[in-house]
Amino acid sequence: MMTLTLANAQKIPAPKEHFGFSIGDDYHLATYTQTEAYFKKLAAASNRAKLVDMGLTEEGRHQYMMVVSSPENLKKLDQYKTISQKLARAEGVTEAQARTLSLEGKAVIWIDGGLHATETVGAHQLIETMYQLVSRQDAETKRILDEVIILLAHANPDGQELVSSWYMREEKPEKRTLDFLPKLYQKYIGHDNNRDFFMMNMKESWNIGRQLYVEWIPQVVYNHHQAGPAGSVVAGPPYRDPFNHVYDPLIITSLDALGAAMNSRLNAEGKPGYTQRAGSVYSTWWNGGLRTAPYFHNMIGILTEIIGSPTPSEIPLVPQRLIPNGATPFPITPQKWHFRQSIDYSVSLNYAVLNYAARHRDELLYNSYRMGKNAVDRGAKDTWTSYPKRVEEITKAYREDQKKAKVVSAGSGIPSKYYDSVMTNPSLRDPRGYILSAAQPDFPTVAKFMNALIKSGVQVHQATAAFDVAGKSYPAGSYVVKTGQAFRPHVLDMFEPQDHPNDFQYPGGPPVRPYDAAGWTLAYQMGVQFDRILDAFDGPFRALPYGELQYPKANLVSKAGLTGYTLDPQINDSYTVVNDLLREKIDVYRTSTGSFFVPATDQSKQLLEKTASPLGVAVTGVSERPAGTLEKISALRVGLWDTYGGSMPSGWVRWLTEQFHFPVEVVFPNTLNAGELSKKFDVLVFVTGAIPAVAGGDSGGRSYTRKEPKESEIPEEYRGMLGKISADTTLVHLQKFMQDGGTVFTIGSSTNLAFHLKLPVRNALVEIMPDGTEKRLVSEKYFIPGSILRVQVDSTQSVSWGMPGSCDVYFDNSPVFSIAPDALAKQTVRPLMWFANGTPLRSGWAWGQAYLQGGVAAFEASVGAGKLYAFGPEITFRAQSHGTFKLLFNVMYSSKKAGGMTATGE
Incomplete structure (x- = not known):
């Protein structure tokens, strides 16, 4: 040396x-x-x-x-x-x-x-x-x-x-x-x-x-x-x-x-x-x-x-x-x-x-x-990115014409007109920019998306007045992100779908798993609405200083004669406001469509001004109570599974529930194995990696295994974290918990619980073998690593209040289900999310995605007096997927009908 x-x-x-x-x-x-x-x-x-x-x-x-x-x-x-x-x-x-x-x-x-x-x-x-x-x-x-x-x-x-x-x-x-x-x-x-x-x-x-x-x-x-x-x-x-x-x-x-x-x-x-x-x-x-x-x-x-x-x-x-x-x-x-x-x-x-x-x-x-x-320069002119799907379109067009005998083989090349038909097609251009209207329902989440870009050094503009672009009007306060900037690759990556190429070990062989995700488009994950603008545009736009984070504010409009205030469940931070109100013992009610109603008092007004305004949550003052019967809500006792050594999916959920002010207790297996869960909890949440597979099969999704130490190998202060989920102890207590009226909420591979409970559901991603048995699809036929897919949502159910009729979900070879017809008819199992077609891919890589058509991505099942919620996609993924957070939030409140509280009086 x-x-x-x-x-x-x-x-x-x-x-x-x-x-x-x-x-x-x-x-x-x-x-x-x-x-x-x-x-x-x-x-x-x-x-x-x-x-x-x-x-x-x-x-x-x-x-x-x-x-x-x-x-x-x-x-x-x-x-x-x-x-x-x-x-x-x-x-x-x-x-x-x-x-x-x-x-x-x-x-x-x-x-x-x-x-x-x-x-x-x-x-x-x-x-x-x-x-x-x-x-x-x-x-x-x-x-x-x-x-x-x-x-x-x-x-x-x-x-x-x-x-x-x-x-x-x-x-x-x-x-x-x-x-x-x-x-x-x-x-x-x-x-x-x-x-x-x-x-x-x-x-x-x-x-x-x-x-x-x-x-x-x-x-x-x-x-x-x-x-x-x-x-x-x-x-x-x-x-x-x-x-x-x-x-x-x-x-x-x-x-x-x-x-x-x-x-x-x-x-x-x-x-x-x-x-x-x-x-x-x-x-x-x-x-x-x-x-x-x-x-x-x-x-x-x-x-x-x-x-x-x-x-x-x-x-x-x-x-x-x-x-x-x-x-x-x-x-x-x-x-x-x-x-x-x-x-x-x-x-x-x-x-x-x-x-x-x-x-x-x-x-x-x-x-x-x-x-x-x-x-x-690329962002300031017409530009076409050479995505694999575009190259496939060129090849497909050429081959179709060959089949029709319209062209003679070009030997080692393809006539350039096929390139021009795709790579100079005006409709396939990269955008010159994106506009995110301030008029969309969950604008506070738009601001959080902007902050993710701003933290990444992206130049963001905000409209100082109303403006029109491409025949559409936008209000003041709308955000604009132009692609004519140095970090254009990052801008495209956050707004546009990733197009992962087909990558196999050899032709016809198994796929090569991406190092991490194949698709992650953040705008899709966060559920923000934006318009892609293909032509140059301008307006009354103010360039925000680099690194200056956005904290939109909303004014609470109050006037004499108000009966109360309503908050929109489409806004994620409405739940933050509600949690702050409940913590201060303020009465909060939900309508039959999921909106929150807060009776007008001096205290509720002061707290709404303190909590809602800084978050940018619009609060609407109403002179009459919402129509229909209102149900008074309260915070439930929520337990979040974790394990010795720590679970990352659980940690992410803990972090995001803290951000939205939900009171949650971390629960280790030994506590679950002690039983009498109804005395301690109303809701138990299990993320990917918590519930083991049923012997001989599982519902899919990633699983995590970790060698557990003996008590003598660790300091006493950590021994309470020990224990394992077992079919003959933990799951028996979970079943009793639900039968007594408790709610169990499962995500990803933890939906295996449905199979342990022998519910009338099965893995939809199987093929029937010659002997009549079912076999899980092999990766050569079906493989979807970390990508964004589109699902339909039953937004009429209480668990999905505030959700649109369809949404994007993060999917990592996640579980997909079939529900027995009899269970559907009796509504003992109800689909919450499903794949309406065989092309749900939005961003990433989905080999064999046609197998998903008709499959159920999430369901609600009755278990005694309680419920099991099973969400196959990673709806809380790395605290990025703001567009699906509400599916967890909605189960974290109890509700009971408020005696006599209707639209006409209390």
Whole structure:
């Protein structure tokens, strides 16, 4: 290993001086408390470092970013930040100005660590890299500091504190383990913290997003992860296909260049085991990750997945990885592996990226401008994106004409008229922009959608007066998002459907599962209404400042003689207001169509002004009570299943119910297994992963299994989280709970409960075998990974009040049901959502979607005096699917007829 000369060695503390061990020592991890203190020491001791507090975490810790560069550059950070912003946004910057700014500016490189806290290399390589950058005096480090501004960011302080404390709790090193962590390593969402970077629900995500998309807009974003594929050390760029169709091709070729620099660096240092492309599973299709969302912002997003643990491990023998090839040019042999080796590899990879940035500084800066300018230009003219479905249309038209003998085969090509018929078809153009009318029912949710875009650095406009576009009128306050802007790829990705290509292991073989989702269009998930505008347009539009979040307000109109106030159940935040009223003992009623009615009193008026107005919830004053019988409501006792170690789907539901002010209690299996559930709860909610499959089959959806520790293996404070859902104990108590009048609400794979209860429903996604038995459809025939589908909704039922007659749902090979005709006739089982046709795909990939036609996506079943609700789609998915939240919210109130309360009196 190279010998390093240290600057200010007497002043800058080495990690061992502070932590008591060197970074990478076997059996040792640093807590975040120790790490935070070390960051502060380095910032105080070094003139190469500036510590920035990005904001608080969900648990209230400070999340830090260390800005490292030469002392001269640190004095001019604002100037270099402005240059980076100007080039990235490409607003009013000429080609000549861009060239000049590229020479004046400094490359901005983001390197993070610790996002997935059990991947302990990440946070620790960050510490070591920081130390080396502020202390080394070699020529390469000096050149890097002169040419580059490095943003070294901690991605998950809470997680490092939990994981390191858990590991180090054992005094004897050999007994230390990362196994059996009692809860998720980021509050609410754990591993899904790397699935939140277009929504940015979590505080940590927005802390990071603010730096990436509003403040610094770096040219490269390097996100460290674990673990590399078996038989390798690290997987990195370039990545396998498919890549998304909406971003600039410079993203892909830049990944090739940086990947080559990283691979070559390791090879030159004699560090084997780097794999790329087909050597790993990672693609560049998906949005939402810390390294993938940057692609849609013209940034080079880098992911590496490296092996390593504080407990020494082994590189296993994987024979097929021993042969050098394009994926793994320098294979590694089986051997024992120590934590420090992973730290050294990571530092080398960081230096490879930083050295590349130093040597290609002006090129990185200019290319940032070039991609932004390309996006601005594409959004300002007629543009057609080459989606797979468009290519299929070209091929289909040609083949149909061949069959009709209207054309002669063109040999190796197809006549260009078939290209023109699709790719210059005016109706198939990309939009010039989108208008979201302020007149739509749930405008507060529109504002939340706008905030997701604003957090992502998108330029949003708002109308200052009423206006007309394409023959339609829009009121003042409507939002406008134009595509003629630098982050156009992200804008398209949030509004337009994803068109995932058919991807199979071989022709006729099984599909290759996307790394995460195939389709995620946020506008669809949130249920917002928007118009796609194909031609250039303008109006009385005010550009909102970058990063300025929207909080619409609604005035409460009050006048003499009011009987009360009504709130629209189509508005998600109406439920927030109602929950605040109920908490203050204000009477609230529901009408036969689901609207909320609040009798007029001085107290109710004051509370409505306090709660509804800031949320933008329109409250209508009425002089007469709503027609029909009103039912008084109250908050129910709701239990939300969770498990030892934590469930991410459960955590998301906990977070979103907190946002909408629903009182919910987390319930672990041991509580359920104790029985007498009716004494504690009115509603029990089970998310994907809670209810196991029936022996021999299941209803579909993803399932989660986790090894559970023995009581003796964990501290006493966590033992109440133990226990398992079992058919002979838990499910017996659940059945009794429903028979006694309780409600059980299931989502995703937890709809398996219907089969345990032997309800008259069955899995609809089966085929009849020659012997008459049913067999679940194989993936070669039917495969729908994480996509958006359209379903019909029975919005007359109380569980679906406020829902439209059809909606978009997030569907991940989710359960689909058939209901026995007799149960339908007797209405003991009632469909709530179903597929009206065989083409419900809205965004993503749906191979064999015709099998869905007529299938039931959700139902309500009577069980004794109680009810089971079964929702196959992921209606609370990652707290993104605002369009389907109400399906859960509506079951969280009790109701009883208010004696004599009708339209004519109380």
